[in-house]
Amino acid sequence: RKEVEQDPGPFNVPEGATVAFNCTYSNSASQSFFWYRQDCRKEPKLLMSVYSSGNEDGRFTAQLNRASQYISLLIRDSKLSDSATYLCVAYSGNTGKLIFGQGTTLQVKP
Amino acid sequence: DAEITQSPRHKITETGRQVTLACHQTWNHNNMFWYRQDLGHGLRLIHYSYGVHDTNKGEVSDGYSVSRSNTEDLPLTLESAASSQTSVYFCASSESSRGAFFGQGTRLTVV
Numbered sequence: 721r722k723e724v725e726q727d728p729g730p731f732n733v734p735e736g737a738t739v740a741f742n743c744t745y746s747n748s749a750s751q752s753f754f755w756y757r758q759d760c761r762k763e764p765k766l767l768m769s770v771y772s773s774g775n776e777d778g779r780f781t782a783q784l785n786r787a788s789q790y791i792s793l794l795i796r797d798s799k800l801s802d803s804a805t806y807l808c809v810a811y812s813g814n815t816g817k818l819i820f821g822q823g824t825t826l827q828v829k830p
Numbered sequence: 831d832a833e834i835t836q837s838p839r840h841k842i843t844e845t846g847r848q849v850t851l852a853c854h855q856t857w858n859h860n861n862m863f864w865y866r867q868d869l870g871h872g873l874r875l876i877h878y879s880y881g882v883h884d885t886n887k888g889e890v891s892d893g894y895s896v897s898r899s900n901t902e903d904l905p906l907t908l909e910s911a912a913s914s915q916t917s918v919y920f921c922a923s924s925e926s927s928r929g930a931f932f933g934q935g936t937r938l939t940v941v
Contacts, residue, residue, distance in 0.1 A: 752928075754929045756929075761867070761918060761935075762934070762935070763920055763932035763933060763934050763935050764873070764920070764932050765932070766929040766930070766931070769928075769929060807872070807873070809929070811924075816861055816878065816880050817863075817875060817878060817888070818863060818875075818922070818924065818930055819875070820865070820872055820873040821872065822871070822872035823872050
């Protein structure tokens, strides 16, 4: 079993739709979590950190459920420019490693 | 502005040759990572370092080595390049529990 798992998709949604991605992690010692965005095999870029209380950045909302070892990313009012691969990441303070999920591909269509 | 740079951006090499990919960061981060990315596998950790003279193996370390002689650099060496090592390689750096910053990647082709 992979340490961080995501549904690879692709998710095909129309502009303006709300879409949610889920991610599960297996290492209960993981301390911090992030969502990254990656375009066309370019370098991944940090989208947002994920806090236990949930956090929002514009149209993006991230949530963490430590009991279920589950992370989510919600995108509201999808734009064409949101089309990308979204990577879920877990950081373990014990090992200092950043472990990436396989990524979920989003395609927003006009 | 602080940054992380990789070189070369593209490289073609022959099977059996030794290849070194450079990674240089000016964030003054202690943690540095090397990943490879292939279709169907996502980002897989090759090696990582917590600081000078520290190196650790990741999940796909066979055939690769790293050294950390200073804070800024973590070069990745392929001892004897194989076609299975054709991939896109990303270097990243981070500080503690904050998110990592990535270099632009190196596309390596082994023929």
